Amino acid sequence: MLSLENIINGIHTWLNNTFDPTLALTCEFVLLGITAIAIFAVLGLVLVLMERKVAAIMQIRKGPNRVGPFGMFQTVADTLKLIMKEGLTPDGADKVLFNLAPFIVMIAAMLLLAPIPFAKGVQMWDINIGVLFISAVSSISVIGILMAGWASNNKYSLLGAMRSGAQIVSYELSAGLSVITIVILTGSLQLSEIVNAQQNGWWIFKGHIPVLISFVTFIIAVTAETNRAPFDLAEAESELTAGFHTEYSGMKFALFFLAEYINIFIACAIGATLFLGGWMPFHIGNWEGFNAIMDYIPSSIWFVGKTFFLIFLMMWFRWTFPRLRVDQLLNLEWKYLLPISMLNLLVVTVMAIMGWYF
């Protein structure tokens, strides 16, 4: 059967048979790099278009519909425009940090692509501390945002960056705590293990209400962590013009913009992997027949479907809710999400020890 796993294995075998191991490894590195950049670009284009279409339909508009059929090439045209625009560096800005910041944000986003299992056996790096790696690397992007805000030498940017810093640091907590519930249930930090543990049902169904609560907490926390509305205080348009990227233009702005969407994708991919079984098809316990039918749908489609469902959920939030105020944002985290997820963690631990899950 032709699947992503077979193709990748084929390439791997062919490279190792043709070249000596060192060269083969180098070739694989290069291929991986190209794939990562390709995924980055394609996802950016797709997600931006998706966001615009979703927003448009919710706002009883048509959305982009001029470039290509259904406006499919609108984002390509926009990217071309951004590439051709002049990348200004303001006079008073710290030139090095100002130009470095978008790359840091982008690199942090790209690093996160590594441990995600895209399909059965398709994973760039099956590191045994996958979950830890993700939570560690995802906090690098806040450095980039702070750098951008500080180096721009603009008051709006500075305020935006500070808000973003406070926000990401706080929400990391409940995101982490809700992820840990799954780690406790699985007993492993490795993402492939976590997916395999959901062979007879996804955690969100197996884990009763506590996992549902931690799923909701996770979605809220990652929405905040990716600076998405209703938590988009860092770039709150009506308050801070554009927040930390006020001074950016051209491709440097595009990098921030793309990184935002990649971050959304990764956050949703992780959510899908941890709670919704990743690439694992929809299985119910030991109903062999039903499970076999579900297996006919390729695992990559399961993964993409779940991830895009979560992305759609986040877009739905964004186009429905007003923005929170900065103190309410922190209230929500420290007064509601954190106590709930801590309590929830306790319940899940008890549940895991007693084996009260399917």
Next chain:
Amino acid sequence: MFITNYIKEIFNGVKSLLTGMRITGYYFVHPKEIITEQYPDNRATLKMANRFRGEVVMIHNENNEHACTGCSACELACPNGTIKIINKFDINAEGKKKKAIDTFVYHLELCTMCNLCVIACPTDTIKMDQTFEHSVFDRSQLTKVLNRPGSKIKAGVE
């Protein structure tokens, strides 16, 4: 009690959020509600209301005749100096001098479409047209002469 209130607060909050999401969700699955008009594409079917005030035009009949006597009532009525009437004196059949308009200059760039000139006109010579696509590359193109070349005053209009 504190805990009850706390839980109630969360419950009501989430409920209100879901109510909002139901509305946007409704519109997401009902693309028929879309109200966008695709303007340049629908020009053929786009019908402006009859009273829509787009610009001032002078009514000419098929014999290229208008009813303007050059009384400059419109010029006086205009708050912005949009209209400038230049008169000439025709000599009619009986050898008498008769006032008639030479050029009816209309500055579209100054016009606010307030309709005062149309009301002021005693002979109903000018009216508001429904065109609204006024953009041009040069401001001087907005200065128009409303009486057509070679047009004459209608017989019987005083």
Next chain:
Amino acid sequence: MTNEDLKNKLTELFPSATFEEGGEFINFFIEPSQWKSCAKELKEKAGLDFDYLFCVTCVDWKTHLTMVYHLSSTIHRHSIVVKVKLNRDQPEIDTVCDIWKTAEFHEREAFDFFGVTFINHPDLRRLFLTDDWVGFPLRKDYDDPINMIKL
């Protein structure tokens, strides 16, 4: 309170004030030096309670300026107009923005367009025009050959 009662009461309180006939409101003139104390009376005197200053403006009469204050009471719903004649060359009047807070902006507007100086105003700067603007545009003799388009 009818206009007649109000007028009697005002005559009693401000003997130096002169009344002007006509118009729907009671118009009365007062000297610039008395304006501040008069304003306080109008605001605080029970039965008058003019707590709502709804319009402050200035009129240039070529020989003098007149400050016009439209006052109303949200309790008794009666309105009066107080006018203060000012010297045109050096118009000066006490501010009332400590009595009615809305006067702060309106007085700045009057300063901006008529050049009326409000004594003790906390922040008397030009409100609409730039700080280096010369002249007071709403005065009748103001002429600006560049920005004014004569039709």
Next chain:
Amino acid sequence: MFEEIGTTEDGYMVINIGPQHPATHGVLHLVMTLNGETIVKTEPHLGYIHRSIEKMSESLTYRQFIYATSRMDYLSSHINNHGCSLCVEKGLQIEVPERAQIIRVIMDELTRIASHELWWGAMAMDLGAFTPFFHAFRERETITEIMEETCGARLTMNYICPGGVMADLHPDFQKKVKSFITLYKSKINEYNELVTGNIIFQNRMKGVGYLSKEDAISFGCTGPVGRASGVSCDIRKLYPYEVYGKLQFDEILETAGDSFARYMVRIHEMNQSIRIIEQLIDNIPDGEFLAKTKAVLKLPKGEFYQRVETARGEFGVYIVSEGGTTPYRIKYRSPGFSNLSALPTMVKGSKIGDLIAAMGTLDLVIPDLDR
């Protein structure tokens, strides 16, 4: 390297919001002094688009100057025209035909609804929810289409002139207004579900931008801003003009004085406007729509003041006449100007996000301030 960042002597940050800023949806310029995110001082700077309509009006005749008032508060241009016409009619003692009066009132209320619809959308957009804006514009579009059909323009109508209205109603007018009322009633619930009930929205609005009753009177706040603080200031009730005295409608009063109260006042006011229209739409009498007036209007020597209730509050026209064909002096008392003067007090000590919420509920139209 950061000495360029403007700070005060106390170490506070000075930040310019406007004249071009997405939050001010106009060209209001606020100079803010901030301590972190907390507002220490707010200073409005006006005049970015001042056109001196008062000076212009001095050289226009009594028929002509009315058009210019549409350009002040462009969202309630109809009501501005109405106020000016009433003032001129008061001076000339013209009796306006009843049909014209009722047409004017219906148009006023439609304008008010349109203005509040736009405000509702823009308000939600200020707070970060973009969708309501488009939903509000859907209903507003119906009104502008009615306006376009009858008045000939969508925004700056100039439909009212001294003595009545310029043209008779369009034959479809009643039918269209009724269908608008049906549409509005089916959608208002959606508004409440989408925005009013939302917990985030309520938290953003409640207790924000508090204005006490005393301050509201002292600052001359009128319209929904004043009424949300408990000041009864509806000119339609207090000093009825045209047929308002005979109509059944409530003056909406709230006492909380915060942004949410101002929001609720406007939402309820839309319903009251619908109520007024419903009372009138079937009872438009036949007759003249324009009283006979002289070709050249000359106001007698004297002073005339007329106040009307626009969507933003009390609009006053003060005409000083010397007996000529043009006014000697015109003063427009714009509601937004007084309402804005309360803003620094309202937002002192709150966060930037609160400034946006407070400013949004003031419903400022900048040409109204910069006359």
